[in-house]
Amino acid sequence: MAKLANECGFAVDVLDDREELLAPVYFPSPVLCLSNPAPEEFIKSRRWSQRDALVLVSRNYHIDREALAAALETGGMGYIGMIGSKKKVMQVFDELAARGFSREALTEVRAPIGIDIGADSPAEIAVSVMAEVFMVSRGTSGRPLRASLLRSSRKERILSRNAAYTG
Numbered sequence: 167m168a169k170l171a172n173e174c175g176f177a178v179d180v181l182d183d184r185e186e187l188l189a190p191v192y193f194p195s196p197v198l199c200l201s202n203p204a205p206e207e208f209i210k211s212r213r214w215s216q217r218d219a220l221v222l223v224s225r226n227y228h229i230d231r232e233a234l235a236a237a238l239e240t241g242g243m244g245y246i247g248m249i250g251s252k253k254k255v256m257q258v259f260d261e262l263a264a265r266g267f268s269r270e271a272l273t274e275v276r277a278p279i280g281i282d283i284g285a286d287s288p289a290e291i292a293v294s295v296m297a298e299v300f301m302v303s304r305g306t307s308g309r310p311l312r313a314s315l316l317r318s319s320r321k322e323r324i325l326s327r328n329a330a331y332t333g
Contacts, residue, residue: 167223167292168197174296176219181205205229206236214242219299221279222248231258238262238271245302247279247295281308 168178178197182188188199200208209220220243222230230248237246248255255277263269280294281301301308 167221167288167295168193170289170292170296171219171221171299172197174300179208181208182224205233209233209236210240212240214240216242216244217303218243219245219303220247221245221295221299223279227254227258230254231261234258234275235262235265235267238267238275245276245299246274247276247298249279249295250277252278276302 168180172178172194178193179200180188180193180197181200181203183202185201188201190199193199205222205224214220220237222233222237224230224233227250230250234246234248237243248258250258258277259272259275262272276298279298280291281297283290283294283297285291285294297308300306
């Protein structure tokens, strides 16, 4: 996902407590790799803007929960998403709601992340997630482009029929 986000023009920071997975061979050169920081400290220390996307994809439920709590407390990002099964997402949301986070704030979190394209492989999942990041950050619908063609084609047929009746 970091490689695709980088290729799409995002400045990418990757955090992981497993230093061996942050080797340059795994990430393109502009990606900033940080080893073993607490994600919640990283999140709270940054100045976020609506152009920023925070994508939580750790292997650890507790890390994701605490990082999400920090993101909701800090705010400012245009996109907050968390990977996980529906069960994990609901459990995290329930626990954060019990800690006082509003349901409204939790509904703004994109989880599980991605657009349903039937993604299976890591590369396909990355495409799905990046498509959702673009959709949210640009305020678009995520509908197929074909839908706009069909709408305009239908509108043209209606207009041409109306012109025939008035002419």
